[in-house]
Amino acid sequence: MFGLIGHLNSLQHAQSVANELGYPDYAEQGLDFWCAAPPQIVDEISVTSITGQKIEGRYVESCFLPEMLAARRIKAATRKVINAMALAQKQGLNITALGGFSSIIFENFNLQQISQVRNIKLEFERFTTGNTHTAYIICRQLEALAPKLGIELSKATVAICGATGDIGSAVCRWLDARTDVAELILIARDRSRLQALQEELGRGKIMQLEEALPCADIVVWVASMPKGVEIDPTTLKQPCLLLDGGYPKNLNSKIQHPGVYVVKGGIVEHALDIDWRIMKIVNLMDVPARQLFACFAESMLLEFEKWYTNFSWGRNRITVEKMDLIGQLSVKHGFQPLLSF
Ligand code: NDP
Numbered sequence: 195m196f197g198l199i200g201h202l203n204s205l206q207h208a209q210s211v212a213n214e215l216g217y218p219d220y221a222e223q224g225l226d227f228w229c230a231a232p233p234q235i236v237d238e239i240s241v242t243s244i245t246g247q248k249i250e251g252r253y254v255e256s257c258f259l260p261e262m263l264a265a266r267r268i269k270a271a272t273r274k275v276i277n278a279m280a281l282a283q284k285q286g287l288n289i290t291a292l293g294g295f296s297s298i299i300f301e302n303f304n305l306q307q308i309s310q311v312r313n314i315k316l317e318f319e320r321f322t323t324g325n326t327h328t329a330y331i332i333c334r335q336l337e338a339l340a341p342k343l344g345i346e347l348s349k350a351t352v353a354i355c356g357a358t359g360d361i362g363s364a365v366c367r368w369l370d371a372r373t374d375v376a377e378l379i380l381i382a383r384d385r386s387r388l389q390a391l392q393e394e395l396g397r398g399k400i401m402q403l404e405e406a407l408p409c410a411d412i413v414v415w416v417a418s419m420p421k422g423v424e425i426d427p428t429t430l431k432q433p434c435l436l437l438d439g440g441y442p443k444n445l446n447s448k449i450q451h452p453g454v455y456v457v458k459g460g461i462v463e464h465a466l467d468i469d470w471r472i473m474k475i476v477n478l479m480d481v482p483a484r485q486l487f488a489c490f491a492e493s494m495l496l497e498f499e500k501w502y503t504n505f506s507w508g509r510n511r512i513t514v515e516k517m518d519l520i521g522q523l524s525v526k527h528g529f530q531p532l533l534s535f
Contacts, residue, residue, distance in 0.1 A: 195285075196290065197253075198290065199256055209222070232277060234255055235281070238252060239251040239253060239468065243527040245526065247527075256274045272299055277311065283317060289493050290321050291322055291489050292321055301508070306318065319502070323360065328488040329364035330518075332416070340435060343433040343455060350375055350412060351379060352369060353381060354379070355416065356444075357382050358382040358388055366395055379406045381417075407430060408431065410431065411431055411435065415439060415444035416439045418440075436456045436457070457535055461532040465484075465528035467483040473485070492506065495527060
């Protein structure tokens with residue numbers, strides 16, 4: 195059985211879905227209450243592959259909210275992730291995806307040091323960040339959508355916001371090795387990590403977000419920002435493809451501007467309906483029976499193949515070969531990158 199550890203994208207989001215999630219008491223409550231809430235299994239899932247194989251899974255709501263980081267409630271945030279992992283393991287889940295901020299918190303706060311949670315010794319090989327599949331899907335979205343907008347990769351400048359991150363660096367590696375993209379712009383805050391990435395790639399311009407945006411034909415947004423940023427669409431090229439793979443979204447508001455196309459990045463669509471309630475409840479997808487985060491799909495793929503191993507783990511270790519491998523499984527079991535604007 196597989197697991198998905200998820201969280202809602204803001205306090206407001208959490209309050210709006212608390213009733214349906216099975217937390218009626220939480221709908222009126224503020225951050226303190228969510229900080230104290232334990233993780234819970236809130237859905238039972240079954241997925242059928244296009245091969246005919248059927249698997250079962252569970253959805254673990256961690257009760258983490260991005261506001262916990264903004265409010266420096268670090269202990270609460272880390273407890274959410276560790277307790278959700280312990281619950282997944284106690285339920286006997288073989289392979290569980292750490293969705294959204296869960297893996298970022300795990301890495302940034304060195305949670306591998308906490309291997310004992312009450313009477314449970316965490317077995318990290320039962321977990322995956324899902325980032326290899328996410329990076330693969332973002333690259334396939336980029337490759338498929340750019341030509342539709344008349345953007346030729348061989349002449350295009352692609353800016354990656356969050357380039358030094360786990361997903362961002364994998365996207366850079368893929369674009370460098372597997373496409374003829376003309377120029378890469380690398381954006382993040384820590385300059386030494388940017389320089390290390392530039393050295394690894396042997397290319398890429400390091401730029402600030404504001405100066406990079408007007409130069410880019412495509413922007414891949416994969417920064418770990420607890421809140422999205424506002425951008426001025428009039429400063430962008432036309433056409434410009436904005437692939438927003440962040441959760442919560444990196445872009446704060448809906449952008450409606452001629453020639454500017456925003457796409458949900460890192461989202462897949464399954465060929466068959468998935469038997470679950472959670473995507474309908476959280477109200478994040480246009481077709482909740484079929485669309486989901488690529489990181490969640492990674493744990494389903496590992497369960498289909500019975501690869502009970504942390505396929506994606508640690509930071510900046512994703513290779514194009516591993517992206518190929520998970521990509522082949524993705525196609526085999528009926529997942530496709532979301533290609534609608
Ligand atoms: P990482 O923590 O590995 O990397 C985050 C990157 O963002 C780093 O390069 C970091 O560099 C940069 N960054 C953070 N804040 C800013 C900022 N204010 N301005 C510019 N750069 C910034 O994260 P992941 O790669 O694991 O995840 C990236 C995003 O993808 C997250 O939003 C996550 O929730 C989402 N995600 C989506 C999935 C999906 O299925 N669609 C699956 C998993 C994650 P620096 O700190 O130096 O600025």
